[in-house]
Amino acid sequence: MLRQLGRSPLNVTPVAMGCWPIAGITSINVTEAESLSTLSAAYDAGINFFDTAYLYGYEGESERLINRALGAKRDDIVIASKCGIHWKDHKQVKDGRPETIRSECEASLKRLGTDFIDLYYLHAPDPSTPLEESAAALQDLLESGKVRAIGVSNFHTVDKYETFARVCPITAAQPHYNMLQREIELDQLPWCREQEVSTVVYWPLMKGFLAGKLARDHQWDPRDGRQKYPIFQGDQWVKTHDFVDKLREIAADIHCSIAQLVTAWTIQRPGITAALLGAKRPEQIQETAAAMFLSLSQETLDRIDVAIKKRGEVISRAAV
Numbered sequence: 001m002l003r004q005l006g007r008s009p010l011n012v013t014p015v016a017m018g019c020w021p022i023a024g025i026t027s028i029n030v031t032e033a034e035s036l037s038t039l040s041a042a043y044d045a046g047i048n049f050f051d052t053a054y055l056y057g058y059e060g061e062s063e064r065l066i067n068r069a070l071g072a073k074r075d076d077i078v079i080a081s082k083c084g085i086h087w088k089d090h091k092q093v094k095d096g097r098p099e100t101i102r103s104e105c106e107a108s109l110k111r112l113g114t115d116f117i118d119l120y121y122l123h124a125p126d127p128s129t130p131l132e133e134s135a136a137a138l139q140d141l142l143e144s145g146k147v148r149a150i151g152v153s154n155f156h157t158v159d160k161y162e163t164f165a166r167v168c169p170i171t172a173a174q175p176h177y178n179m180l181q182r183e184i185e186l187d188q189l190p191w192c193r194e195q196e197v198s199t200v201v202y203w204p205l206m207k208g209f210l211a212g213k214l215a216r217d218h219q220w221d222p223r224d225g226r227q228k229y230p231i232f233q234g235d236q237w238v239k240t241h242d243f244v245d246k247l248r249e250i251a252a253d254i255h256c257s258i259a260q261l262v263t264a265w266t267i268q269r270p271g272i273t274a275a276l277l278g279a280k281r282p283e284q285i286q287e288t289a290a291a292m293f294l295s296l297s298q299e300t301l302d303r304i305d306v307a308i309k310k311r312g313e314v315i316s317r318a319a320v
């Protein structure tokens with residue numbers, strides 16, 4: 001069940017809990033009590049891999065909640081966090097300067113209540129700081145023992161990975177990826193496989209769309225951050241609903257939910273080490289965690305393939 005992260009000694013479950021929704025910034029109706037229960041439910045469901053960031057919460061709420069819910073289980077879990085993007089006046093600012101990376105790492109260690117972070121990502125390249133400088137700061141943190149392995153996220157092009165890796169070894173890459181947004185298969189994923197870098201993907205459920213629970217006539221709460229993405233609008237909305245209906249048929253035939261079918265497909269893709277499943281309620285992560293125990297047959301994979309081809313790829317836009 002456990003999969004090795006890159007060439008590191010870290011071993012993780014293929015379903016990881018994405019801890020952005022519990023920060024309560026773009027997800028609505030998130031409560032502290034439910035967030036703590038969701039983290040415990042993830043652990044109880046067999047998940048050992050938790051993905052957070054300095055950015056997740058205006059005051060680091062996500063990291064603090066992980067500490068509160070799972071601090072006593074620290075030795076049994078793998079914590080991934082990220083540096084290089086922070087909030088200023090409720091807007092995201094990319095800042096990959098070495099001094100910022102060092103101070104964000106110290107703050108995350110305190111919030112998480114731990115002496116080390118297992119996997120520490122550069123959240124995104126900072127266009128104002130040479131990538132080599134950010135990489136060197138992360139290499140220093142690795143040598144100091146404050147972090148055990150380094151990852152990179154939102155790199156988008158192979159040349160960025162190569163530039164970074166010349167200064168600091170990469171254990172994991174974190175791009176977005178799901179059934180309909182698969183452009184990493186062209187170059188990033190092959191590069192990672194060749195270099196023995198793990199690929200850990202975000203948005204496997206396409207921000208909840210592929211969980212199959214958004215009705216065609218869903219009325220958006222104005223506070224729900226998802227409606228700004230083109231996939232949740234107009235023609236894209238209709239076509240994706242048609243696709244989800246097809247997935248519903250396939251899932252029913254093999255007696256699982258759509259979210260489980262989608263999660264199992266993602267973690268069975270060659271080269272995908274783990275998928276980050278966001279959740280804000282225990283039942284959500286319990287549902288997706290169960291996909292770790294679901295093996296899709298070739299016939300099911302072929303049916304999914306036909307549905308994906310019929311739907312066509314969607315225009316991608318990464319988180320940052």
Ligand SMILES: NC(=O)c1ccc[n+]([C@@H]2O[C@H](COP(=O)([O-])OP(=O)(O)OC[C@H]3O[C@@H](n4cnc5c(N)ncnc54)[C@H](OP(=O)(O)O)[C@@H]3O)[C@@H](O)[C@H]2O)c1
Pocket residue numbers: 017018019020021027028051052123153154174201202203204205206207208209211213259276277278279280283284285287288319320
């Ligand atoms: N590196 C980066 O830049 C980056 C960017 C984005 C995300 N991430 C990471 O990836 C993780 C996943 O991304 P995400 O949380 O944005 O999106 P996601 O996992 O694609 O979707 C999460 C949302 O799907 C819905 N959901 C989850 N399980 C469900 C279930 N069983 N049934 C019905 N709905 C369900 C919930 O939304 P509702 O309940 O609100 O409908 C939940 O908030 C994040 O938490 C974060 O750790 C990283």
